[in-house]
Amino acid sequence: MTVRTKVCGFTRPQDAAAAAALGVDAIGLVFYAPSPRNVTVAQAQAIIASLPPFVTVVALFVNPSEHEVQQVLADCAIDVLQFHGEESPAFCRSFQRPYLKAVRVRPGMDLAAYAANYSDARGLLTDAFVEGAHGGTGAVFDWTLIPDKLPLPLILSGGLDAANVADAVARVRPAAVDVSSGVEAGKGIKDPVRVAAFVAAVRQGEISIVQGADLAL
Numbered sequence: 001m002t003v004r005t006k007v008c009g010f011t012r013p014q015d016a017a018a019a020a021a022l023g024v025d026a027i028g029l030v031f032y033a034p035s036p037r038n039v040t041v042a043q044a045q046a047i048i049a050s051l052p053p054f055v056t057v058v059a060l061f062v063n064p065s066e067h068e069v070q071q072v073l074a075d076c077a078i079d080v081l082q083f084h085g086e087e088s089p090a091f092c093r094s095f096q097r098p099y100l101k102a103v104r105v106r107p108g109m110d111l112a113a114y115a116a117n118y119s120d121a122r123g124l125l126t127d128a129f130v131e132g133a134h135g136g137t138g139a140v141f142d143w144t145l146i147p148d149k150l151p152l153p154l155i156l157s158g159g160l161d162a163a164n165v166a167d168a169v170a171r172v173r174p175a176a177v178d179v180s181s182g183v184e185a186g187k188g189i190k191d192p193v194r195v196a197a198f199v200a201a202v203r204q205g206e207i208s209i210v211q212g213a214d215l216a217l
């Protein structure tokens with residue numbers, strides 16, 4: 001199996017182009033003003049223009065208005081929407097675009113039931129719950145809270161980096177992984193060396209699955 005890799009929160013075209021060259025499958029752009037990784041439409045256009053063909057562009061929102069999403073879709077070549085707040089299923093599907101639904105995982109949540117509500121999503125993206133923040137915190141959550149069976153492909157995120165992602169892939173077996181803080185040299189500045197190490201570690205996790213061996217903690 002190939003685990004797809006998304007890197008989120010680019011603010012500079014050169015960082016996105018470098019990530020694509022290193023084999024990253026999806027580039028995330030944050031359209032959420034409180035985030036230090038927030039981009040303007042002009043920044044997003046420049047980043048998208050720097051990408052080669054067949055790299056997926058994901059636009060991340062947190063509880064946006066319909067107008068905000070429509071504006072970004074009108075001005076930027078977005079492939080997938082990512083809703084990282086408390087958006088309803090009806091809102092998410094109203095744009096008639098592929099979308100991911102993010103959920104911040106807490107003990108006691110029924111993730112399978114949550115995912116079933118968003119049955120037409122392309123994936124369920126699990127992030128850590130941190131009080132007062134919507135995401136991009138670098139916090140890891142307890143992966144054992146993820147049920148073995150989910151009705152949607154799983155995109156694992158939350159505090160991943162080159163040091164823990166091979167273990168995450170081997171243990172959780174997600175369809176994809178998503179990282180922001182763990183490959184940064186500064187907020188919104190992605191470090192190609194960290195990105196390369198992350199991509200290599202994802203491959204290492206896949207190899208350990210094929211070998212049927214769990215990585216040591």
Ligand SMILES: O=C(O)c1ccccc1N[C@@H]1O[C@H](COP(=O)(O)O)[C@@H](O)[C@H]1O
Binds near residue numbers: 009084136139157158
């Ligand atoms: O990146 C952000 O600033 C952000 C802001 C608000 C909601 C989500 C955000 N990012 C998403 O969070 C995951 C996990 O981030 P991290 O790796 O723990 O730093 C990230 O991949 C984005 O999808």
